[in-house]
Amino acid sequence: MARLIPERFNLEDPEAVAFCTGCGAPFARLVEACVTCGSEEILPRDELLVRLEAQQDESRALAEPVELIALPTEAEAEPVRAALEAAGIRWTEQPDVADGRLFAPAEPALRFFVETRDLERAEAALDETAPPDL
Ligand SMILES: [Zn+2]
Numbered sequence: 074m075a076r077l078i079p080e081r082f083n084l085e086d087p088e089a090v091a092f093c094t095g096c097g098a099p100f101a102r103l104v105e106a107c108v109t110c111g112s113e114e115i116l117p118r119d120e121l122l123v124r125l126e127a128q129q130d131e132s133r134a135l136a137e138p139v140e141l142i143a144l145p146t147e148a149e150a151e152p153v154r155a156a157l158e159a160a161g162i163r164w165t166e167q168p169d170v171a172d173g174r175l176f177a178p179a180e181p182a183l184r185f186f187v188e189t190r191d192l193e194r195a196e197a198a199l200d201e202t203a204p205p206d207l
Pocket residue numbers: 093094095096097098107108109110111112
């Protein structure tokens with residue numbers, strides 16, 4: 074099944090009991106086909122919610138996460154994201170929270186996690202983004 078684009082669905086619309094999975098058009102009743110894009114994949118609201126949630130869990134969860142790198146600033150995180158994206162590696166990011174620690178880190182940090190099996194590839198991808206030593 075095609076990946077849903079959550080932003081397309083206006084779930085705030087109280088009249089909408091069904092949505093087109095193709096273009097996100099809302100319907101006040103369950104219709105056979107979308108009048109906007111012609112798609113026949115129309116889902117009732119509750120099914121759509123289940124699908125969206127399942128999809129979100131899937132994109133968030135890594136089977137065997139391992140920490141790749143921790144970065145102090147958002148600016149430094151950008152090239153890392155670009156490198157991982159280019160290498161086709163899935164990752165998750167977590168803010169480095171100070172909870173449960175004796176000393177809070179001096180600066181906020183972003184921690185990147187990748188699948189254990191992707192770690193070597195991810196490290197190689199990051200090496201390529203590092204500025205060459207002069
Ligand atoms: Zn449609």
